[in-house]
Amino acid sequence: GAVVSQHPSRVICKSGTSVKIECRSLDFQATTMFWYRQFPKKSLMLMATSNEGSKATYEQGVEKDKFLINHASLTLSTLTVTSAHPEDSSFYICSARIGTGPFYNEQFFGPGTRLTVL
Amino acid sequence: LAKTTQPISMDSYEGQEVNITCSHNNIATNDYITWYQQFPSQGPRFIIQGYKTKVTNEVASLFIPADRKSSTLSLPRVSLSDTAVYYCLVHPGGDGTASKLTFGTGTRLQVTL
Numbered sequence: 001g002a003v004v005s006q007h008p009s010r011v012i013c014k015s016g017t018s019v020k021i022e023c024r025s026l027d028f029q030a031t032t033m034f035w036y037r038q039f040p041k042k043s044l045m046l047m048a049t050s051n052e053g054s055k056a057t058y059e060q061g062v063e064k065d066k067f068l069i070n071h072a073s074l075t076l077s078t079l080t081v082t083s084a085h086p087e088d089s090s091f092y093i094c095s096a097r098i099g100t101g102p103f104y105n106e107q108f109f110g111p112g113t114r115l116t117v118l
Numbered sequence: 119l120a121k122t123t124q125p126i127s128m129d130s131y132e133g134q135e136v137n138i139t140c141s142h143n144n145i146a147t148n149d150y151i152t153w154y155q156q157f158p159s160q161g162p163r164f165i166i167q168g169y170k171t172k173v174t175n176e177v178a179s180l181f182i183p184a185d186r187k188s189s190t191l192s193l194p195r196v197s198l199s200d201t202a203v204y205y206c207l208v209h210p211g212g213d214g215t216a217s218k219l220t221f222g223t224g225t226r227l228q229v230t231l
Contacts, residue, residue, distance in 0.1 A: 004161075034218060043205070044162070044221040093161045095219075106152070107219060109161030 002028050004096050006110035013084055014118055020080045021113045023094030029074035030096035034107065035067075038091040050077045084117045091115075120145045120208040127226040136193045138225050140206030143187045151182060151189045154205045156224070162205060166191070193227075201229045 003026040013019050023033055031052050036044040048069050049057045056069035068080040077096075081088055091114055095107040123141040130136045142151070150169055154162035166173055168180040168189070179192040193200060203224040 006161075036221075043223055046218055046220065049218055091159065095161070106164055106167065109154075109163070112159065112161050114159065 002096070002098060002108040004094065004108045004110040006092075006094060006113050008113060009111065010114040010116070012116045012118065015085055016083055018080055018082045019084055019115060020078055021092055021094075021115075023077045023079070023096070023110055025075045025096040025108070028096070028098055030077075030098065031074060032097045033071060033077040034095045034097070035069060035077075035079050036093045036095070038093060038112075040091075044093060047079075081115065084115070086117045089115055089117045120149055122206045122208055122222045124204075124206050124222065124225045126223060127228065129228050129230070130196055132197055132229055132231055133195050136196050136200075136227060136229075138191045138193075138204055138206075138227070139188055140191070141188045142206070142208045145186050145208050146210065148210050149208045150211050151180065151186075152207045152209065152219075153178070153180065153191045154207065154221075156203045156205065162221075165204075196227075196229050198229050198231070201227060203227070 005024045007022045011019055033050045035047045037047050038044045046059050047062045050069050050071040052071045052074050058064045066082055071077040091112050093112040095109040097107050120142045152167040153165040155165050156162040166175055166178045166180045168182050170182050173180045181190040203226050205221050205224040207219050209219055
């Protein structure tokens with residue numbers, strides 16, 4: 001089946017530093033990837049839609065200069081949290097969409113990255 | 119995007135059948151219904167998808183009435199490992215920005231012995 005990986009699985013950083021999270025589709029090409037954020041006991045919140053070779057589309061209220069998204073290839077998207085602060089501590093999850101297959105708009109999710117900002 | 123409403127939580131004993139109902143009164147003609155399962159500190163996992171009537175796979179069944187304003191995920195004979203949050207999503211089957219998913223609150227299922 002389609003597998004999506006994320007790296008790192010967890011990261012702890014100091015306030016003010018930048019952190020990069022990678023999302024890879026391992027056995028398929030994904031023209032569209034999505035980034036979500038999830039706080040404890042809460043639902044997933046879509047942050048942005050990432051299309052290969054073009055600028056990401058950010059959801060309302062998400063600062064594009066703080067959460068930099070790059071989708072340079074059909075198998076890799078990166079999310080960089082710039083100048084991280086404790087309130088950015090969260091569980092970040094990516095997903096990749098397969099454009100073909102039996103299910104419409106089926107998205108495969110990565111295992112998530114736990115970010116803790118001290 | 120159609121708004122979904124589902125119970126916040128449900129409890130069940132191991133071996134029982136669990137039915138989780140989701141309301142989506144303003145579902146559009148080209149919308150599909152998809153259910154995801156999420157364990158703590160993991161990404162969601164696709165369970166099942168349907169458009170109308172009944173869909174069954176190796177892990178669940180999805181019942182959709184003719185008006186499509188609701189849907190019911192049926193998990194047969196649950197086990198402790200089915201304890202998770204279940205999300206009902208309604209979304210178009212299109213491309214690009216139309217393919218984004220909106221997660222609701224989900225239903226937290228707790229299975230006990």
